[in-house]
Amino acid sequence: MIVTGANTGLGFQAAAMFAAKGADVVLACRDEAKAESAVARIMERLPVGSVRAARLDLADLDSVRAFADDFANRQDRLDVLVNNGGVMWPPLSRTAQGFEVQFGTNHLGHFALTGRLLPLLLRTPAARVTTVTSLAQVTGRIDFEDMHWYERRYSTGAAYAQSKLANMMFALELDRKLRAVGSHVVSTASHPGWTFTDLTRHSPAVLRRASPFIGMPPEVGALTTMRAATDPDAPGGSYWGPARLFGTKGHPAPARIPRRARDIVAAARLWAESTRLTGVRYPLAASTG
Secondary structure, eight states, X not given: OEEETTTSHHHHHHHHHHHHTTOOEEEEESOHHHHHHHHXXXXXXXXXXXXXXXXXXXXXXXHHHHHHHHHHHHOSOOSEEEEOOOOOSOOSOBOTTSOBHHXXXXXXXXXXXXXXXXHHXXXXXXXXXXXXXXXXXXXXXXOTTOTTOSSSOOOHHHHHHHHHHHHHHHHHHHXXXXXXXXXXXXXXXXXXXXXXXXXXXXSOHHHHHHHHHHSBOHHHHTHHHHHHHHOTXXXXXXXXXXXXXXXXXXXXXXXXOOTGGGOHHHHHHHHHHHHHHHOOOOOOOGGGO
């Protein structure tokens, strides 16, 4: 199993839970030192499975390619890919390829990673891809004319919401494409509700102060990801979030997919644009069963 952004927060907790149940887990992280520290913390829990760190910078498509190539050379299967890593509300900045950092990291990095790892997923029975999105997608809009904020005045919140809507649209479009060719690979999505993690470090001070008291701890917030990634009764195209308080707290339950995320025309356009920007084409054909 691969979990991106697994050195802290939701990703760390998911990786630790996987390892506790006997999975061989790769913590795919940008900061190698933090990733190795996370591996050590998981090993202190005496996991049944194995844990290792690998460098993956989702904000650099060259790093994505290098990670995927190295993983494919080491492994002959991939049971679960959890697209968890990301950034939230940073100042305007650019990825290595010049994309707005939230869209480039949260969506395009995972789009490229999933496409490059898809051959392994297709070879693995009952393989799954789970993409972690956010309730912020409800306010998101995909601005196809200026996705990377070259022309508009930058709004860090709107950029984050766009990236999270893209995550949801990607998960659903991937499911549609997989089903269209009769593939066994399952694509699901999840969101953690209001969970307190390091991802909030760029948020307004009032939210940073309130989150530890109001938000769920990461080990609870990660349960929606675990449900989407491991439950055999969680079908392709399903979306999981906390059950209570308008999806902000509680244990996993099916979540409502926002209207914009269900727009299949926009999703197809987003897929085509993501293919153009990343140069990654998905090896999907009717024979992939």
